[in-house]
Amino acid sequence: MGETRGGLLAGVEQGIVKAVTEASEAAIKAKGSFTLVLSGGSLLNFLSGLADSKKISSWDKWHIYYVDERNVPHTSPDSNHKGACTAFLSKVPIPAANQHAILENVPVDQAAKHYEGMLIGTPTTILPRNSDGLPVFDLMLLGTGPDGHIASLFPNAPQTAATSGWVLPVSNSPKPPPERITFTLPVINAAKEIIFVASGEEKAEVVQRILEIQALPGALPAQLVRPSQGTLRWFLDVQSAQKLDISNWEDRKAFPRTT
Numbered sequence: 602m603g604e605t606r607g608g609l610l611a612g613v614e615q616g617i618v619k620a621v622t623e624a625s626e627a628a629i630k631a632k633g634s635f636t637l638v639l640s641g642g643s644l645l646n647f648l649s650g651l652a653d654s655k656k657i658s659s660w661d662k663w664h665i666y667y668v669d670e671r672n673v674p675h676t677s678p679d680s681n682h683k684g685a686c687t688a689f690l691s692k693v694p695i696p697a698a699n700q701h702a703i704l705e706n707v708p709v710d711q712a713a714k715h716y717e718g719m720l721i722g723t724p725t726t727i728l729p730r731n732s733d734g735l736p737v738f739d740l741m742l743l744g745t746g747p748d749g750h751i752a753s754l755f756p757n758a759p760q761t762a763a764t765s766g767w768v769l770p771v772s773n774s775p776k777p778p779p780e781r782i783t784f785t786l787p788v789i790n791a792a793k794e795i796i797f798v799a800s801g802e803e804k805a806e807v808v809q810r811i812l813e814i815q816a817l818p819g820a821l822p823a824q825l826v827r828p829s830q831g832t833l834r835w836f837l838d839v840q841s842a843q844k845l846d847i848s849n850w851e852d853r854k855a856f857p858r859t860t
């Protein structure tokens with residue numbers, strides 16, 4: 602990684618640490634707990650700064666969830682939980698009981714049911730419900746793949762079109778490993794705050810497609826992220842933003858561009 606890119610990455614990482622810190626303070630003040638939903642993949646590279654943050658002290662009030670997870674043991678290099686542990690979870694005192702990893706060594710349908718059951722059983726003091734009965738997570742950090750997938754919701758896959766259920770199994774993911782569990786879009790869109798993170802030149806094209814080109818419904822799952830009550834922000838570096846037309850950016854109220 603070159604120096605320039607390192608500097609830019611540090612900028613994105615600092616932004617994420619600040620956003621997560623602020624969201625945690627607000628949630629703990631409001632309800633005594635903070636629910637943070639993580640993606641896997643490159644996003645996890647930006648979370649190591651959380652462990653060094655001097656501003657975070659109430660780690661025992663944090664609850665960690667995964668917007669998607671691969672159906673592999675927690676020790677597998679493919680495990681999003683393992684990635685999060687390496688990035689910061691192993692370095693901070695979040696109680697193990699508050700780190701909600703996938704149930705290991707079971708068929709993927711059972712893993713999805715178990716994860717959904719765990720969410721349904723979580724007290725509403727920690728995980729409130731909205732008027733549709735959906736869980737309202739305090740903050741979700743989302744990545745997107747070069748095909749525009751989010752979580753394990755892939756272009757034109759049935760799970761991407763699901764309008765019911767909280768957590769679904771995926772048995773034929775086009776990106777390995779094939780078996781995964783994933784939050785559904787209604788659950789994602791019920792979050793209080795969503796932050797997309799995309800970095801590097803390899804994300805430039807998909808970022809431009811997501812933010813500037815109206816795809817057919819389901820073809821670009823990232824375009825379906827529209828929080829029903831919450832806020833949505835994008836954290837980009839110069840490389841991932843390089844194809845965007847940022848003229849008149851301040852006038853943009855929505856994406857993709859509609860005029």
Ligand SMILES: O=C1O[C@H](COP(=O)(O)O)[C@@H](O)[C@H](O)[C@H]1O
Nearest residue numbers: 640641642643644744745746752
């Ligand atoms: O497989 C996955 O891919 C996406 C995107 O990952 P990236 O490495 O291209 O940023 C990720 O957001 C998701 O959680 C993960 O399971």
